[in-house]
Amino acid sequence: MFYETGHRDKTQLPHDPFKAIVAPRPIGWISTRALDGRINLAPYSFFNGFASNPPIVGFSSDGGYKDSATFARESGEFVANLATLWLRDPMNATSAPLARGENEFIHAGLTMAECRLVGAPRVKESPASLECKVVEVVEIKNRAGEWRGHVLTLGEVVGVHIDEAFIRDGRFDIAAAKPLARCGYQDYAVVESVFSLARPKGGGDA
């Protein structure tokens, strides 16, 4: 099968498989604080790490500047919390379209913990959180140069919180943390086992 984007056979593929192919995607559970103090928390699966030194992460807002992108841009800060299997229901609850600035921590029954270097709170129940300072806000354009409301917010990770219960032999035990990942449709995946594979010499370590 081949189709040009926008011309797929909708009897064969009623739903766009793009997000099932670019999968699994890590979920950045983004907490922010607006300049007037309003708190926000929402999951973003157009999220990833883009550089390691300095460490850079980014999340992309569809449909214009949602609260996370708005608050991150105005404050210059955000926190990316790790969403895990056991946090799936509160994570999902924080995606509800609440009124701007209504605190999703309270809505989802989560605890706000103070950060050290940024004003936004982190999710206390999460095994890892990254404190970030915004380095760039990119209004992503299509090939015709038109902006269709996609905003990529990139941040440098300036502080890392890890629940020490998840440190084993000097490593973050990702299989124990069971991070959630987003697949297409309404599907999710969870990392519960890992394996190691040595790189060829000179193959980098990303």
Ligand SMILES: Cc1cc2nc3c(=O)[nH]c(=O)nc-3n(C[C@H](O)[C@H](O)[C@H](O)COP(=O)(O)O)c2cc1C
């Ligand atoms: C697992 C998951 C992943 C999501 N990923 C994105 C995303 O990458 N981009 C986006 O714009 N919305 C995404 N959403 C929807 C937002 O979380 C939702 O629109 C939310 O209300 C935005 O909140 P905010 O306006 O407080 O930032 C996702 C929702 C879920 C449940």
